[in-house]
Amino acid sequence: MTPSRFLLWSTGVLAILFLMAPVLAVLPLSFSAGSFLFYPLPGLSLRWYADFWSSDFWLPALWNSLRVGSVAALLAGSLGTLAAFGLWRAPFPGKTLIMAILLAPMVVPAIIVAVALLLAFGPLGLTNSFTGLVLGHAALGAPFVVVTVLAALQQFDAVQLRAAASCGASPARAFWRVCLPQIMPGVAAGAVFAFATSLDEVAVALFIAGPAQRTLPRQMFSGLNDSISLTIMAAAMVLVLISGLLLLAVTLLKRER
Amino acid sequence: MAAALVAPLLLFLLAVFVLPIGAFLTRAVQETDVAPVLPRTVAALSGWNGQGLPDDAAFAGLIADLKEARVRDQASGGGAIARAAARLNADWPGFRSLLPLTARRVVAAEGPARETLTGINEDWGTALPWLAIRRAGGPLTDFNLLAVLDLKRDAAGDIAAAAEDAAIFRGILWRTLWIGALATFICLAIGYPLAWLIATAPARAVPWLLAGVLLPFWTSLIVRTAAWMVLLQREGVVNATLAALNITDGPLPLLFNRGAVLLAMVHILLPFMVLPIYASLKALDWRLPRAAVSLGASPMRAFLRISLPLSLPGIGAGSLLVFIQALGFYVTPALLGGANDQMVPYFVAFYASRTVNWGMAAALSCLLLLAVALVVLLYGRLVGFGRVKTA
Structure with missing residues (x-):
């Protein structure tokens, strides 16, 4: 190995260590038998997981996260897939502007979305509601679906749609039976992205969710603001496991493409 | 046909993203705190050229406005006067105490409006608080946009640097x-x-x-x-x-x-x-x-x-x-x-x-x-x- 290769490898490995180490270093704390946030652990136990499981707000928060994320992903997934198909199918006037609007939620700071939704949803009775949170999260997740499905459509041969039409299929049927099955991995990956966006989201949940819609990240945010207990580390472990599963799902879906 | 497929997401984002953010951003130029509390004062001041002192209609209007606002605040438990005072205070320091104080004192006040107000506080005999009310009368304002650039309107209405403690x-x-x-x-x-x-x-x-x-x-x-x-x-x-x-x-x-x-x-x-x-x-x-x-x-x-x-x-x-x-x-x-x-x-x-x-x-x-x-x-x-x- 040349000196420059060695330097490159050590820089790169250090960078990956920097990326991985912080989370890996603190997660074992969640198995502590004591209540301190440092090593060495006084002993191993599952008491913080038991606390997570039995407390009045942690498990409901996990449920809320999964429910909000699933419905938001479903909504963003279906609207986003239709829109991506439309954008891919044919050019039409104002396409650049429409694309800019569709992708805007990716770049607008979440705090602005959160405050704007608080103002807009208040009079409609959508603050402190499951529906309001789902609508907000679906808007934030939709661009990821559009981008992912557009990428999947690049691989799809449009001639097949004409073939389906010449065999007598309506456009809707051709999309449903010919196109959708082939781009399904992309659609699913987009929905997973939207779910992950919702699962990661704090600002909107902070501003428009009421106590009954508290999501897991939102609950962690309050916990970190007051006093850090090791139950937060147990919650972090749960989130890390879910994120791992999502990454696995996206990787498998990519391979299928 | 293709546009019809894009429409659902586009309308969805317009409804829960673009319009809410647009409506929120327009708040930056809306002036909503002062005019509802002091409608007669604002109306009377709109005819004033900013020289010397406003005419008697403004003084009488302020007394009538504050009497009404106080009754409304007490009935609803709301803090409309306090909000107006806070907004005016950001323009002319002193309003945070001046406006509530005046609102309390005018309840029992009798006699000519001008003397009543200057009797409560001699600041009402100067142009500065009146100019601040006129600037905050709305319906549109550049107050917030200037404030986030550490600027403000001075007494003459020209753009000037904000006070040092507000210039953050x-x-x-x-x-x-x-x-x-x-x-x-x-x-x-x-x-x-x-x-x-x-x-x-x-x-x-x-x-x-x-x-x-x-x-x-x-x-x-x-x-x-x-x-x-x-x-x-x-x-x-x-x-x-x-x-x-x-x-x-x-x-x-x-x-x-x-x-x-x-x-x-x-x-x-x-x-x-x-x-x-x-x-x-x-x-x-x-x-x-x-x-x-x-x-x-x-x-x-x-x-x-x-x-x-x-x-x-x-x-x-x-x-x-x-x-x-x-x-x-x-x-x-x-x-x-x-x-x-x-x-x-x-x-x-x-x-x-x-x-x-x-x-x-x-x-x-x-x-x-x-x-x-x-x-x-x-x-x-x-x-x-x-x-x-x-x-």
């Missing part, structure tokens, strides 16, 4: 841009070699190296922020380890400072830099730098003249993603930073939740969105959007 926002904006630029630069300095390594590593090592980037990328932002909090806090992992190794005498103040914020931001944003650069390096034709070397260029020269320019779209996309997200960071600085490390998003949240000052929250949001839009446009000019790739 330019500093906050520069701080936001500076922290964002610093985070972007550090991410680039660490991310480019890492992306280069992944793009040139032996095939069997690539999945492992990529996993090392993607796993943290998928881990929740709140989890990674929590990890840094637990590592850096007073009784945290780092301090406890340093003490156990007898390296330090007492706990180091590692949390609630700029360093902690930057460390966590770089940690969270680094994958956004690595992945686009990796994508552009993977697509690079490696025969080109090799050809340059075989033609006598030094490896350094081949890198600077061939590989680096060819990977510029990746660098551009990565820097754009990192910088834009850094500008919008709220959760991480709020949890890891001290009072002097908070960025524009923190103050948007502050004005929206703590003081319910929508005007200032909206004006700061305008500023933030403008910064983001400029960066995106600059990127479009320099690199173009056709080549944006995310992993």
Whole structure:
């Protein structure tokens, strides 16, 4: 190995260590038998997981996260897939502007979305509601679906749609039976992205969710603001496991493409 | 037909994204606190040329307005007078006490309006409070937009520098841009070699190296922020380890400072830099730098003249993603930073939740969105959007 290769490898490995180490270093704390946030652990136990499981707000928060994320992903997934198909199918006037609007939620700071939704949803009775949170999260997740499905459509041969039409299929049927099955991995990956966006989201949940819609990240945010207990580390472990599963799902879906 | 397929998502985003944000941003120029409380005063002042003192109609109007507003406030338990006073106080310091005081005293007042008011407080005999009421009469105002640029209207109505204790926002904006630029630069300095390594590593090592980037990328932002909090806090992992190794005498103040914020931001944003650069390096034709070397260029020269320019779209996309997200960071600085490390998003949240000052929250949001839009446009000019790739 040349000196420059060695330097490159050590820089790169250090960078990956920097990326991985912080989370890996603190997660074992969640198995502590004591209540301190440092090593060495006084002993191993599952008491913080038991606390997570039995407390009045942690498990409901996990449920809320999964429910909000699933419905938001479903909504963003279906609207986003239709829109991506439309954008891919044919050019039409104002396409650049429409694309800019569709992708805007990716770049607008979440705090602005959160405050704007608080103002807009208040009079409609959508603050402190499951529906309001789902609508907000679906808007934030939709661009990821559009981008992912557009990428999947690049691989799809449009001639097949004409073939389906010449065999007598309506456009809707051709999309449903010919196109959708082939781009399904992309659609699913987009929905997973939207779910992950919702699962990661704090600002909107902070501003428009009421106590009954508290999501897991939102609950962690309050916990970190007051006093850090090791139950937060147990919650972090749960989130890390879910994120791992999502990454696995996206990787498998990519391979299928 | 194609447009009909795009319409559902477009309408959805218009309803729950574009319109709410638009309506929120217009709050920056709306003046809603003073006119409902002092309608007659505002109407009377609109005919005043600003010279000397306003006519008797304004004095009588103010007394009638305050009497009514006080009754309304007492009936509803609302603080309309206090809100109007707070808004006027931001323009002319002294109003926070003057307006409630006047509202209390005019209830029992009899006799000519002008003498009554100057009897309650002699400030009413000067033009300054009246000018402030006229400026705040609405319906539109540039007050908030000027305030977030550390400017205000002076007594003559010209734009002037804001009072020193109110002139904090330019500093906050520069701080936001500076922290964002610093985070972007550090991410680039660490991310480019890492992306280069992944793009040139032996095939069997690539999945492992990529996993090392993607796993943290998928881990929740709140989890990674929590990890840094637990590592850096007073009784945290780092301090406890340093003490156990007898390296330090007492706990180091590692949390609630700029360093902690930057460390966590770089940690969270680094994958956004690595992945686009990796994508552009993977697509690079490696025969080109090799050809340059075989033609006598030094490896350094081949890198600077061939590989680096060819990977510029990746660098551009990565820097754009990192910088834009850094500008919008709220959760991480709020949890890891001290009072002097908070960025524009923190103050948007502050004005929206703590003081319910929508005007200032909206004006700061305008500023933030403008910064983001400029960066995106600059990127479009320099690199173009056709080549944006995310992993």
